[in-house]
Amino acid sequence: MKPQSPTLFDVARRAGVSTATVSRCLNFPDKVTPKTRERVMATVTELGYAPNFGARAMVTQRTNTIGAIIPTMENAIFARGLQAFQEELGAHGFNLMVASSSYQRELEVAQVRSLVARGADALLLIGHIRDPQIYPFLEKQDVPALVTWTYDPDATRPSVGFNNRTAMRDMARKVIGSGHRHLAMISAPLARNDRAQGRLLGLKDAMEEAGLNPSKLHLTEKPYGIENGATAFAELIDQDRPPTAIFCGNDVLAVGALRRAREMGIEVPRDVSIIGFDDIELSQVTHPMLTTVHVPHREMGKQAAQVLVRHLIDGHPIESIALATDLRLRASLGPPR
Amino acid sequence: MKPQSPTLFDVARRAGVSTATVSRCLNFPDKVTPKTRERVMATVTELGYAPNFGARAMVTQRTNTIGAIIPTMENAIFARGLQAFQEELGAHGFNLMVASSSYQRELEVAQVRSLVARGADALLLIGHIRDPQIYPFLEKQDVPALVTWTYDPDATRPSVGFNNRTAMRDMARKVIGSGHRHLAMISAPLARNDRAQGRLLGLKDAMEEAGLNPSKLHLTEKPYGIENGATAFAELIDQDRPPTAIFCGNDVLAVGALRRAREMGIEVPRDVSIIGFDDIELSQVTHPMLTTVHVPHREMGKQAAQVLVRHLIDGHPIESIALATDLRLRASLGPPR
DNA sequence: TTGTATAATGCAAGCGCTTACATTACGCTG
């Protein structure tokens, strides 16, 4: 069968000491005579010993591990924020375990259970909307959770993020301010996605303010992906009274729209303005460059990590943090024809 | 202090059965009377019980978890391949734990130890080059590892990936075949990156074949990033005899180059051809569209998962798989001026 | 009713580790 991997006991026997000594050697090196320490350490290397994490966690009741569940790793904005999150955690001696839910409600529930079972000391979650059973479960397990990628002043749970609604509203004001009246939006699927919903609401807020009828908004929902943005653009533009400005739920969709516009011989921003959201690097390589809402993804990941670490270390309460977004007005936005 | 989260014992007591019964209830539901099962399950929900993974792993010696260490999550190609890897694992009842090494050798060692300690049944690693101590360690721990993102016929360890060298050579042949003689390359940092090294070698192979002196190649190394591609392009083009074709280590660098070209008023491909590698979605939204080497990232992730799962389940040996790449000749490549 | 085969359940060991407490070794002082 599988040759057992070396255990504390193996090391102890080989080094001629007790398991307690080996354990101390590893965890509190100065509690042990230099001579013994050397011998033990040598044995550790020789045997290729690695402490069994589960066993340790079982007795210490701590894993120094934080779990994160993101919808998908394929979306660059999650990847970027998470990378920053991990870096900050690492700086404080914490580890990160990532799982992805593929935007599926049940899968998220399963991932939460899995991460908790694996001993996550805390959880990072994206957005406020999820299976409600998750919260009582986390409470019973006494695992704190922090919501990110959104900041909702009305939400009861703490979150570190930005206000999707006001961010989009500000952008929409600007666009409307430059004369646009016929608006459309290519949104990410709205169901169970409060970030997408917030962005849509923000746009409608601005329309209302400007005396436009929000129900006149041409709305189409498309999953994340360049190709989908292209398809949606074609749909929207192929109408009797096509919009003069198209808001996109994220930059990836916007880039797809931009591409299709070029393919169709529609000039941006002369014929139509296109607006993104996120300000990923990509938005600066398109031609024309994309007008978009800048979101401090890395900063968000970093701050989320700090909040969690503070809580875990000195019991500091988990606080909400609202991060500012700002508008990046670039060439894809112009006055309507 | 921290209120203990519920244990098997708590559930057992509350449901009036033994821990063994609860355990069976969870793992082999049909080994238990429907009546008891119901009662136990209700208690489980009521208490918000989640089995302690570490404890379970300790006794079963199996975690059904596979660890993956990637250089960074911020690179879309890793994210994409990994997502596919995870999906395939999930289909076979395995979980994924991801860690990122930030391209740092020591960090990778630490992550390997960490994942092994956490009970990873197997490991997915990127590329062949790493701290050599990792391999004996994995052997002693009896944790199989699979290398991906590259396939090197000369390597002793199994890998699932593609041959970076021949892929780039084929592309270079094509480019040289269309008349280019003055070549340059914007490579990812070569140190400890066999994929990058392979691509460079492939380019040199083709030069040699064509009677060009490989040492005449203008080479510059830049980390992953659009901005870096732009900077590198400016450097290369600003020479006495600028290259007529610029190979890039990946699409992201290429896109940066493309952008800078436009900014500098240099027309692609009339003034200079630009070639990428990876064929990420992005390469089709640039203008002109990017000529690049298509890599089946998702397929690679999927196959890697299958190899590992087969090995873990029926002891099937870990085999190497070479995946084919192909050329996507698009508008960014043209004949030299 | 009793006996028996079988299904359901319980008991208890042990997975690899940490740590409180007990024991031993060491270095001094008087």
Place this chain on the structure above:
DNA sequence: CAGCGTAATGTAAGCGCTTGCATTATACAA
């Protein structure tokens, strides 16, 4: 060199779970 204080090390319990084996309940036949 005895006696003591302190540092180093050892002993053993127990973290939460699974599982082989022992025990008890159940169903059915005689």
